[in-house]
Amino acid sequence: xxxxxxxxxxxxxxxxxNKMPLVHCITNYVTINDCANILLSYGASPAMCEAxxxxxxxxxxxxxxxxxxxxxxxxxxxAAILASTSAKIHNIPVVLDPVACAxxxxxxxVINRILQVxxxxxxxxxxGEIKFxxxxxxxxxxxxxxxxxxxxxxxxxxxxxxxxxxxxxxxxKDFITNGENSAIIENGTKMLTKxxxxxxxxxxxxxxxxxxxxxxxxxxVSAILSMNIAGEEAFKIATAPGSFRIKLIDCIYELSxxxxxEGAKITWK
Amino acid sequence: xxxxxxxxxxxxxxxxxNKMPLVHCITNYVTINDCANILLSYGASPAMCEAxxxxxxxxxxxxxxxxxxxxxxxxxxxAAILASTSAKIHNIPVVLDPVACAxxxxxxxVINRILQVxxxxxxxxxxGEIKFxxxxxxxxxxxxxxxxxxxxxxxxxxxxxxxxxxxxxxxxKDFITNGENSAIIENGTKMLTKxxxxxxxxxxxxxxxxxxxxxxxxxxVSAILSMNIAGEEAFKIATAPGSFRIKLIDCIYELSxxxxxEGAKITWK
Amino acid sequence: xxxxxxxxxxxxxxxxxNKMPLVHCITNYVTINDCANILLSYGASPAMCEAxxxxxxxxxxxxxxxxxxxxxxxxxxxAAILASTSAKIHNIPVVLDPVACAxxxxxxxVINRILQVxxxxxxxxxxGEIKFxxxxxxxxxxxxxxxxxxxxxxxxxxxxxxxxxxxxxxxxKDFITNGENSAIIENGTKMLTKxxxxxxxxxxxxxxxxxxxxxxxxxxVSAILSMNIAGEEAFKIATAPGSFRIKLIDCIYELSxxxxxEGAKITWK
Numbered sequence: 001x002x003x004x005x006x007x008x009x010x011x012x013x014x015x016x017x018n019k020m021p022l023v024h025c026i027t028n029y030v031t032i033n034d035c036a037n038i039l040l041s042y043g044a045s046p047a048m049c050e051a052x053x054x055x056x057x058x059x060x061x062x063x064x065x066x067x068x069x070x071x072x073x074x075x076x077x078x079a080a081i082l083a084s085t086s087a088k089i090h091n092i093p094v095v096l097d098p099v100a101c102a103x104x105x106x107x108x109x110v111i112n113r114i115l116q117v118x119x120x121x122x123x124x125x126x127x128g129e130i131k132f133x134x135x136x137x138x139x140x141x142x143x144x145x146x147x148x149x150x151x152x153x154x155x156x157x158x159x160x161x162x163x164x165x166x167x168x169x170x171x172x173k174d175f176i177t178n179g180e181n182s183a184i185i186e187n188g189t190k191m192l193t194k195x196x197x198x199x200x201x202x203x204x205x206x207x208x209x210x211x212x213x214x215x216x217x218x219x220x221v222s223a224i225l226s227m228n229i230a231g232e233e234a235f236k237i238a239t240a241p242g243s244f245r246i247k248l249i250d251c252i253y254e255l256s257x258x259x260x261x262e263g264a265k266i267t268w269k
Numbered sequence: 270x271x272x273x274x275x276x277x278x279x280x281x282x283x284x285x286x287n288k289m290p291l292v293h294c295i296t297n298y299v300t301i302n303d304c305a306n307i308l309l310s311y312g313a314s315p316a317m318c319e320a321x322x323x324x325x326x327x328x329x330x331x332x333x334x335x336x337x338x339x340x341x342x343x344x345x346x347x348a349a350i351l352a353s354t355s356a357k358i359h360n361i362p363v364v365l366d367p368v369a370c371a372x373x374x375x376x377x378x379v380i381n382r383i384l385q386v387x388x389x390x391x392x393x394x395x396x397g398e399i400k401f402x403x404x405x406x407x408x409x410x411x412x413x414x415x416x417x418x419x420x421x422x423x424x425x426x427x428x429x430x431x432x433x434x435x436x437x438x439x440x441x442k443d444f445i446t447n448g449e450n451s452a453i454i455e456n457g458t459k460m461l462t463k464x465x466x467x468x469x470x471x472x473x474x475x476x477x478x479x480x481x482x483x484x485x486x487x488x489x490v491s492a493i494l495s496m497n498i499a500g501e502e503a504f505k506i507a508t509a510p511g512s513f514r515i516k517l518i519d520c521i522y523e524l525s526x527x528x529x530x531e532g533a534k535i536t537w538k
Numbered sequence: 539x540x541x542x543x544x545x546x547x548x549x550x551x552x553x554x555x556n557k558m559p560l561v562h563c564i565t566n567y568v569t570i571n572d573c574a575n576i577l578l579s580y581g582a583s584p585a586m587c588e589a590x591x592x593x594x595x596x597x598x599x600x601x602x603x604x605x606x607x608x609x610x611x612x613x614x615x616x617a618a619i620l621a622s623t624s625a626k627i628h629n630i631p632v633v634l635d636p637v638a639c640a641x642x643x644x645x646x647x648v649i650n651r652i653l654q655v656x657x658x659x660x661x662x663x664x665x666g667e668i669k670f671x672x673x674x675x676x677x678x679x680x681x682x683x684x685x686x687x688x689x690x691x692x693x694x695x696x697x698x699x700x701x702x703x704x705x706x707x708x709x710x711k712d713f714i715t716n717g718e719n720s721a722i723i724e725n726g727t728k729m730l731t732k733x734x735x736x737x738x739x740x741x742x743x744x745x746x747x748x749x750x751x752x753x754x755x756x757x758x759v760s761a762i763l764s765m766n767i768a769g770e771e772a773f774k775i776a777t778a779p780g781s782f783r784i785k786l787i788d789c790i791y792e793l794s795x796x797x798x799x800e801g802a803k804i805t806w807k
Contacts, residue, residue: 028588029298029567036299038467041510046465048299049340054373061372071587073613103599143790147642194791196574196584204535241579242787249511253463298567304567310779315734317568318609321640330641344611518780522732535791 003217005183005268010257012222013221017043021211023065024202026050026080028070028099031197032165034245035066035204042226043251044208056081059086063093066213067114069107070099077110084118093121093210097203101125102132115163122166122210122220123159124203126154130169131244134159149173150186153182153269168206170199174224182269185221187228195242195248202227205252221266229263230255274452274487274537281482281491285468286312286440290332292471294351295319297339297368297453300466303514304335304473310522312493314413328355329425332362334454335473336377336383337352339368346379353387357461357471362390362479366472367525370394391435391479391489392428395470396421403428418442422538424452437475439468443493447486454490456497463510464517471496474521490535498532499524539573543721543756543806546777550751550760553580559601561741561750564588564618566608566787571785572654573604574741579791580764582746593617597624601631602749604742605652607645608637615648631659631748635741640670641665644693653701660704660758661697665690668707672697687711691720691807704758706744708737712762716755720807722760725766730732732779732788743790748780759804767801776804 003141022045027035036046049058058064065087067080087094096114101107111133112119127149131138134155153175160167160179168176168239172184194196202224209219209226233254234247279327291314296304305315318327321344328334332354336349358365365383370376383389392402396418400407403424423442429436429448437445443454461467471493478488478495502523503516560583564571574584587596590613597603603625605618606734610741614801634652639645649671651659661671665687669676686749692715694705706714712723730736740762747757747764772785 028586030570030584032299033302033465033571034794037510037514040463040465046299048297049369049373051340051374051375071589073589100587104587105597106589106591110751116338194578196571240788240791242514242784242791245575245787246511246515246784247516253509253511263508273566301568302571305684306779309732315568317566318642320611320644323646327642342557351778365624515784517778517779518783522778527678 006261006264008215008218009222009264010240010260012219013226013257013260016208019063020045021208022047022061023064023204023207023211024049024059024062024083025065025066026076026083027068027200029065030071031200034197035106036260037249038252039204039208041249042208045061045213050076050079052079052082055083056086056178059083059092060090064207066207067094068097068099068200069101069110070200077176079082080110081113081153083115084114084213093216095122095124095203095207096120097200098123098125098129098133101129102138108251111211114262120163120165121216122168122206123163124168124170124206125198127171129171130159130167131155144224145202153177153184157182166217168220168224169200170224174228176217176221176224181217182222184267184269186227186265187225187232187263189231189235191235191241191244192231193222195245223258224254225248225264225266229260232259232263263264275485275530275535276531277487278494278533279529281461281488282495282526282529283523284481285477288332288481289314290477291316291330291354292316292333292335292473292480293328293331294335294449294476295345295352296335296469300469304395304537306518307470308473308477308523310441311474311477311482313331319345319348321348321351325355326354328352328361329359331404333476334361334363335476336363336470337366337469338370338379339370339469341379349379350386352381353383357388362485362497363388363390364391364393364472364476364479366469367392367394367398367402370398371407379390386463389432389434390485391437391475392432393437393439395468396438396440399428400424401424404521420502424444426451428451435486437489437493439471445486445490445493450486452490453536453538454494454497455534456494456501456532458500458504460510460513461500464514492532493519494529495524498529501532544802544804546694546753546756547568547609547760548761548798549791550747550757551795551798552747555749556647558700559636559746560585560599561602561742561745561749562587562597562621563745564603564614564621565604565738566634568609569614569738571736571740575787577742577746578788579787580746582749588617588689590617590620594624596629597621597717598628602745603630603632604684605632606635606738606741607639607648607681608738609725612636613725618648619655620652622652624669624684626657631656631754633660633662633741633745633748634658634666635738636661636663636671636714640676650700650785658701658703659754660706660744661707663743665707665709667715668705670696671694691715691722694734695720704733704755706741706758706762708762712766714762716754721759722726722805722807723763723766724803725770725801726749727773729779729782733783733787763798763802763804764790764793770801
């Protein structure tokens with residue numbers, strides 16, 4: 001069964017490349033370019049429209065919506081909420097990245113408004129953010145989690161049941177659950193923390209995978225695994241952050257199902 | 270005559286490097302950094318000011334204005350219209366990139382307001398956008414054109430006469446016309462479509478070329494040719510998108526008139 | 539005494555890496571990604587929050603505030619002023635980059651409001667900007683200084699006394715003063731001017747250094763020296779702007795106290 005899980009995880013990569021899903025992103029300006037480029041390298045098509053007047057119609061044309069709460073300005077905030085409404089009406093999967101929600105209480109208001117009028121299919125945050133949303137205390141520094149990951153899976157499962165969505169908590173280990181089935185990924189490299197936007201990029205990839213595949217849990221596992229294995233590959237070639245970041249994009253582009261299957265260190269629960 | 274055309278196309282490169290035109294850009298945040306960096310590598314000087322209070326005066330100091338309609342927020346939209354007014358008053362060339370105009374009808378309203386109160390010297394879009402503006406049906410996916418290019422030159426000529434400006438439609442082939450004379454460029458590499466902002470960057474280069482050279486038709490041909498040949502050069506060294514994008518900037522910097530002349534695949538009409 | 543100065547300059551690097559200061563940045567979207575990435579490579583932690591509702595609380599958590607006046611929109615402008623107020627109340631060092639203040643008079647109003655309600659610990663601008671703020675005439679082109687640097691140190695000292703802060707004027711030579719002690723740095727490479735955001739990045743590094751070290755004058759010298767020596771290192775490997783920019787981030791990451799001490803060309807006054 002675990003092998004068949006892994007097969008399906010690997011197969012998501014081909015689904016993305018075949019479908020070339022249009023992923024509508026409302027995201028912070030710090031890493032918006034990285035998100036667009038990694039989506040293209042992954043085989044998806046990025047759309048970064050955020051004008052309030054345009055976003056409802058644009059989401060309708062998309063295969064997935066990715067909302068990232070890092071540094072939203074007022075217009076983006078309204079656009080994100082409206083976009084999630086459009087996604088609900090048009091039955092388009094929504095991936096939410098609750099950046100800095102543990103540091104800035106106002107982020108939680110935005111999440112609640114999205115849950116009220118729109119929907120969330122996947123929440124992908126760092127462990128500190130997920131623990132906070134699950135009602136546990138967590139240690140954060142700005143947008144970074146200092147949390148060790150203890151009890152993370154339990155928090156993911158609790159949050160998954162609370163919000164009725166897939167929850168992914170990323171960190172040294174990554175935890176993904178749909179409330180019933182869970183996966184723990186132990187791939188990756190510490191160098192990913194030396195590059196801004198690793199988290200944003202993996203969120204965008206989750207959007208692409210969910211836009212291409214029916215099984216959102218497997219798709220989320222696949223996107224996070226892809227980022228981690230691409231990171232491992234990139235670090236073989238480039239050991240300083242500037243070069244590593246460029247190679248990361250290259251390695252997402254060059255990733256194969258074979259490489260995903262051979263390299264995956266996943267525990268299924 | 271064709272050789273003399275090509276000589277003038279190549280010579281634009283030196284004109285840019287000698288004049289170092291200040292190119293005022295109002296552009297989307299996805300690729301604003303790429304536009305600034307490629308302008309510097311081309312030999313121009315970027316200015317990305319978009320504050321409504323400042324833009325009128327800033328355009329006055331510039332050699333060209335580049336307006337890119339991708340993801341304009343409200344303040345940018347007003348600033349773009351005001352900037353085009355300033356460009357008209359101060360006789361500064363305006364290059365417009367009508368990003369996503371075929372997907373989002375509201376973009377056309379902005380173009381119409383720019384035509385009313387300002388001016389447009391060059392419209393540079395993908396083939397889908399140009400066909401749409403020319404009143405033809407076109408196939409687009411978000412910001413990308415899926416159009417094959419059939420009938421593209423006719424659309425360019427029609428739009429050129431409608432708006433009384435130079436029109437460039439980029440794609441697998443690039444079509445440039447001033448309504449009387451036309452050029453078809455068959456350089457480039459498909460890898461340019463795997464990098465976000467290729468289109469934005471070539472638009473910014475058109476701004477630089479038009480800011481440095483009197484002959485806007487030749488300048489536009491030269492800018493588009495430069496991007497394509499730099500892309501060919503970059504792809505010789507870097508075959509994955511992350512590295513390719515970095516080498517593209519390098520190759521624009523290292524481009525020579527000689528290389529442009531030797532590599533150009535232009536059909537003049 | 540000069541050797542002991544240089545020792546302390548070099549030691550700032552370790553202070554940054556040990557403390558990993560959270561540097562809150564309110565900065566332009568052209569180079570916001572570069573600022574975040576170079577802060578991470580330097581050993582600091584970037585926070586780019588600019589929402590008016592969040593910025594007061596966020597600054598309280600930070601070790602330093604970096605405000606960059608390039609292309610501020612209205613919300614950023616208000617956020618910058620509020621952030622500086624928060625920095626004053628919470629005794630957090632503020633580094634200001636007065637981008638384009640010589641070209642756009644309105645920038646000076648923002649500086650004055652920051653001085654009224656907040657505070658400035660370090661002003662880091664190009665020579666044209668610093669001369670302008672010191673009341674001297676200066677030659678600028680958009681955001682770039684065309685000034686030769688003659689009389690720059692005197693302008694820095696005058697401005698330092700006027701604003702009661704550290705002043706740094708960057709260019710071919712860099713001038714840093716606290717009004718009493720001064721340093722002139724003659725490191726660097728011209729290639730830094732071929733990359734957008736060199737100035738923004740060095741400003742962000744000044745924020746990190748001042749957030750990690752008690753001695754703000756030495757910290758500012760150290761940050762500027764670090765950028766210049768990293769630039770020299772990067773240029774040894776990469777001689778075109780695209781590659782150079784990536785290597786610059788790598789070289790900041792790989793910088794050692796030893797390299798700073800061996801490479802420094804500083805005149806103390």
